Amino acid sequence: MIRNRLPLGTISGHLVLIGLSFLSIGPIYWMFLSSFRPENELYSTNPLPLSLTLENYLFVWRSIPIGTMLLNTFLMAALITIGQLLICILAGYALARWQFPGDRLLFFAFLGTWLIPFQVIMIPNYVLLSRLGWLNTLQGLVVPQLATAFGIILLRQQMKAFPRELFDAAAIDGAGSWRTLWSIVVPNLRAPLAALAILYFIGGWNEYFWPLLVTNKPEQTVVQVGLQMFLTQEGNQWGALMAAAAIASLPIFLLYLVLQRQIIDAFLRSGIK
Amino acid sequence: MAIDTPFRERAPASPRLGVRSRGALLGRLRQLQPYLYLLPALLAVGVWVYWPLIQTVELSFYRWNLLPTRPKVPVGFDNYLQVLTLPEMGIALRNTALYVIGLLPFSVILPLAFAIVTAGIGGPLRGVYRAVIFAPVLMAPVVVAVVWRWILHPTQGLVYHALQQPLGLPTINWFRDSMLSLPVIVFITGWGLLGFSFLIFTAGLTNIPREYVEAARIDGASSWQVARYITVPLLTPTISFMVMMTVLLGAQWVFPLINVLTQGGPQDATTNVYYILWQFGFRSFNVGWSSAAAVLFFAGFGVLAFLAVRLIDRFSIYDT
Numbered sequence: 001m002i003r004n005r006l007p008l009g010t011i012s013g014h015l016v017l018i019g020l021s022f023l024s025i026g027p028i029y030w031m032f033l034s035s036f037r038p039e040n041e042l043y044s045t046n047p048l049p050l051s052l053t054l055e056n057y058l059f060v061w062r063s064i065p066i067g068t069m070l071l072n073t074f075l076m077a078a079l080i081t082i083g084q085l086l087i088c089i090l091a092g093y094a095l096a097r098w099q100f101p102g103d104r105l106l107f108f109a110f111l112g113t114w115l116i117p118f119q120v121i122m123i124p125n126y127v128l129l130s131r132l133g134w135l136n137t138l139q140g141l142v143v144p145q146l147a148t149a150f151g152i153i154l155l156r157q158q159m160k161a162f163p164r165e166l167f168d169a170a171a172i173d174g175a176g177s178w179r180t181l182w183s184i185v186v187p188n189l190r191a192p193l194a195a196l197a198i199l200y201f202i203g204g205w206n207e208y209f210w211p212l213l214v215t216n217k218p219e220q221t222v223v224q225v226g227l228q229m230f231l232t233q234e235g236n237q238w239g240a241l242m243a244a245a246a247i248a249s250l251p252i253f254l255l256y257l258v259l260q261r262q263i264i265d266a267f268l269r270s271g272i273k
Numbered sequence: 274m275a276i277d278t279p280f281r282e283r284a285p286a287s288p289r290l291g292v293r294s295r296g297a298l299l300g301r302l303r304q305l306q307p308y309l310y311l312l313p314a315l316l317a318v319g320v321w322v323y324w325p326l327i328q329t330v331e332l333s334f335y336r337w338n339l340l341p342t343r344p345k346v347p348v349g350f351d352n353y354l355q356v357l358t359l360p361e362m363g364i365a366l367r368n369t370a371l372y373v374i375g376l377l378p379f380s381v382i383l384p385l386a387f388a389i390v391t392a393g394i395g396g397p398l399r400g401v402y403r404a405v406i407f408a409p410v411l412m413a414p415v416v417v418a419v420v421w422r423w424i425l426h427p428t429q430g431l432v433y434h435a436l437q438q439p440l441g442l443p444t445i446n447w448f449r450d451s452m453l454s455l456p457v458i459v460f461i462t463g464w465g466l467l468g469f470s471f472l473i474f475t476a477g478l479t480n481i482p483r484e485y486v487e488a489a490r491i492d493g494a495s496s497w498q499v500a501r502y503i504t505v506p507l508l509t510p511t512i513s514f515m516v517m518m519t520v521l522l523g524a525q526w527v528f529p530l531i532n533v534l535t536q537g538g539p540q541d542a543t544t545n546v547y548y549i550l551w552q553f554g555f556r557s558f559n560v561g562w563s564s565a566a567a568v569l570f571f572a573g574f575g576v577l578a579f580l581a582v583r584l585i586d587r588f589s590i591y592d593t
Contacts, residue, residue, distance in 0.1 A: 012390065013392075014394065017402045021405040024405055024406045025408055027420050034423065087317060090310045090312075090313060095307075110314065113318055116326055117524075117547060120326065120550070120568075120570065122554065123325075124326075125325050128325070130341070131341075148317070206411075224413050227416065228415050231422075236429075238429065241423065244419075245416045264403060264407055264472060268472060268476050
């Protein structure tokens with residue numbers, strides 16, 4: 001670690017960080033604050049919450065099926081998380097444990113999905129989904145989002161670091177590869193698996209484009225798309241809009257309050273390979 | 274057990290053909306083992322990524338409007354010729370470059386500078402700063418767009434009431450002004466991005482052995498010299514990583530904000546390459562154009578990614 005030993009260094013450092021913190025948290029604070037403000041105080045620049053009301057939240061509750069949307073979002077995010085984790089565990093294990101014809105090619109095939117932007121393949125995906133009759137369904141929201149590279153590569157990396165002897169010992173004990181995976185490998189990968197789960201859940205909760213494409217009914221869509229619909233309907237109902245935005249981000253912020261350190265670690269893990 | 278390679282097991286060898294014993298069958302199953310584990314991932318990636326990619330190429334040679342009841346009319350290279358001569362293409366390409374250039378300060382320069390300036394901060398406050406600065410990263414793009422639309426509203430927003438009005442500045446329609454809308458989208462995207470990059474650079478800094486810096490200090494190096502000759506060079510892998518992410522993903526990061534805030538306008542001032550695909554496909558239902566443009570952009574970004582990886586290998590300085 002580098003320690004800046006100039007006396008001014010730490011003071012200016014704090015000043016910079018305080019400024020940056022204000023810029024980062026300010027708009028989020030303003031969102032929550034506006035969402036609780038009564039109509040007649042909405043345009044006030046006072047940063048303090050003087051009189052608060054739940055009126056905006058009630059308005060949102062009455063205008064759109066926000067409860068259903070939240071449930072849909074939760075189900076989608078949870079199922080994507082579970083599905084992705086399962087797929088990544090199995091694939092990462094295969095790539096980490098064995099050498100087999102085509103293993104390098106397959107590895108690069110997963111890696112290569114990174115280079116294919118969603119917009120390049122969205123039309124065929126949409127067509128396939130509508131042929132399957134999956135538009136406006138939960139499986140339509142979830143299944144296409146199970147294709148993943150990042151988790152496979154991360155877990156493969158982690159599993160490769162496993163001591164070889166562990167596999168051998170398990171084999172000598174008569175454990176097949178399946179039992180070895182679930183009784184030895186997975187329990188030892190709790191930290192990276194938790195990190196992945198957090199990333200997938202946040203990603204799933206914040207997902208917007210795929211639901212926008214494949215759902216068009218308020219009862220079947222997710223809260224991010226609901227927010228966009230609300231914006232189109234009630235473009236200048238700022239208090240209500242901020243309430244809807246707050247509702248759409250609240251679960252992630254609560255998660256962040258509880259798991260702050262783990263979430264930051266998960267993002268760090270995603271950045272540095 | 275099969276023969277061990279230094280790193281991984283070899284999948285068991287194939288039994289001789291024609292041998293129909295229980296053992297042979299088991300051996301054959303064993304050999305299939307890795308593929309069985311890979312099957313779900315392969316299915317997912319095959320069905321939802323690679324097969325669609327092939328279909329995009331195929332669709333780029335047809336005229337079609339996305340209606341299942343309408344036939345696909347083969348048109349050869351017509352879509353490509355059309356798309357290449359559209360003036361929007363040039364604008365979209367130029368804007369994409371502007372977005373990437375505009376995002377680099379937020380993804381590389383500013384977070385790197387902030388991370389270096391604040392590297393000396395210790396104590397409990399350090400964690401608080403980290404947590405607070407990181408918070409915007411967790412916001413969904415739609416939420417970010419809606420909140421900033423409120424803050425930047427020309428006559429009702431916080432910026433107008435707190436800054437423009439007291440200073441007697443005129444009202445500004447941030448998202449409808451063709452000179453301002455693109456920079457504003459860059460700024461908002463950058464706002465959501467900065468915390469992530471800041472964290473990545475902070476982590477990179479903590480990995481630099483402090484002996485280097487202390488040795489330089491003893492030699493009388495100033496803070497600036499330490500940053501210029503030690504910290505920044507040793508951070509080149511992280512810097513390259515962030516530059517590459519920005520170049521390859523910048524156009525995707527701004528995409529939801531374009532869709533929510535400006536729909537590419539005013540007069541294509543904020544459109545970009547991916548937004549054009551979206552409009553062709555799901556606004557004008559011109560599948561052929563969208564697919565042809567997708568193939569062109571995909572090839573272009575592929576080349577760019579290849580060059581970026583080569584450049585990174587060349588310019589990164591690794592510490593060990």
